[in-house]
Amino acid sequence: KFTNAEGEDKTVYAGQLIDPTGQCKSSMWCDVGITEDELPIVVRLENARIRAWQGIPDVTIDNANQVIRLEQKPWQDINVENHVxxxxxxxxxxxxxxxxxxxxxxxxxxxxxxxxxxxxxxxxxxxxxxxxxxxxxxxxxxxxxxxxxxxxxxxxxxxxxxxxxxxxxxxxxxxxxxxxxxxxxxxxxxxxxxxxxxxxxxxxxxxxxxxxxxxxxxxxxxxxxxxxxxxxxxxxxxxxxxx
Ligand SMILES: [Zn+2]
Known part of the structure; x- marks a missing residue:
């Protein structure tokens, strides 16, 4: 949780993204409507920003409409627990x-x-x-x-x-x-x-x-x-x- 420049209380959500090439952190500066118990889910991210903190990349989502849920996985199953x-x-x-x-x-x-x-x-x-x-x-x-x-x-x-x-x-x-x-x-x-x-x-x-x-x-x-x-x-x- 943080307070923005306008003095409003906001929540930032931390997530983990995985695809066949690896994994990456994500921070969502809005409620994207994903609940923890439905994970893992497959999404397409549009116009997301990539930031880096101490060299560690972070896919940043600013608006819920940047996150599009997909019905089908575009790849084979990924072992989410141990994806190396x-x-x-x-x-x-x-x-x-x-x-x-x-x-x-x-x-x-x-x-x-x-x-x-x-x-x-x-x-x-x-x-x-x-x-x-x-x-x-x-x-x-x-x-x-x-x-x-x-x-x-x-x-x-x-x-x-x-x-x-x-x-x-x-x-x-x-x-x-x-x-x-x-x-x-x-x-x-x-x-x-x-x-x-x-x-x-x-x-x-x-x-x-x-x-x-x-x-x-x-x-x-x-x-x-x-x-x-x-x-x-x-x-x-x-x-x-x-x-
Ligand atoms: Zn110390």
Whole structure:
């Protein structure tokens, strides 16, 4: 909700748009008559504006008549819950920030600060020595994070892996993670990740943020691409005289 320049109270509606090429945020500055329980619905948008905030595109609807409901889908079914588009890392680097992407590239570096981090309870910035650069001395909340850099030979990007995808990747839970970290130490943990991942292909699903600092991918899921599978395929191809 917001108040416009004329002092009227208005509501802005936030939505998510999906088509076979990807997904995008939408903001509707009017009531377009779509209720949450009828979603997903298929619409055509006419004369909508594209805005970008921090490089993230947003399809902006100003009037309800810009939204036209369609009876039939112009495409095959899309999995709305898990709609992920495979994109090369170098293509991601050239485009704006995107959501719902999946990319595969080589792990070229693992940061030392993987493991448990402390965040400001106000703004979620990471703390150094219980100090937030905005809120000063605070009692931090604990979080888990891994950071690494992937590269496809043409572009590189840093990957931020939060608590949930980290635990899923390590196939453990919070207490298992804490036990492992207590045993190995933060640096030992980063070293074990390096042994396991450096030079290996990593598949990263998530969203990309591209700005003048470079590219960052916030991961929902990461998965080491099994080289054995590639080797096995190569072996069987040579066995059958294919190359
Ligand atoms: Zn803060």
């Amino acid at each position: 588009i495979e994109v090369d890392l170098s293509e991601l680097a050239k485009s704006g920030s995107r959501v719902g992407i999946s990319t595969v590239a080589t792990v070229v570096s693992v940061r030392d600060d993987c493991g448990i981090i402390w965040r400001c309870p106000e703004c979620r910035r990471t703390l150094s020595d219980d100090n937030c650069q905005v809120h000063g001395d605070v009692v931090g909340t604990r979080d888990i994070r891994m950071r690494m850099v992937i590269d496809d030979g043409q572009a590189s990007g840093s990957v931020i892996i939060g608590s949930e995808p980290t635990l899923a990747f390590l196939d453990t839970d919070l207490s298992g993670f804490e036990d492992m970290l207590a045993e190995k130490g933060q640096f030992g943990f980063a070293q074990s990740l390096r042994e396991r991942l450096l030079g290996r292909q990593l598949k990263v699903d998530g969203r990309s943020i591209v700005d003048d600092q470079g590219m960052m991918i916030i991961a929902n899921v990461i998965e080491a691409v099994e080289v054995d599978a590639v080797l096995a395929a190569t072996e069987s191809r040579s066995k059958w005289g294919l190359n």
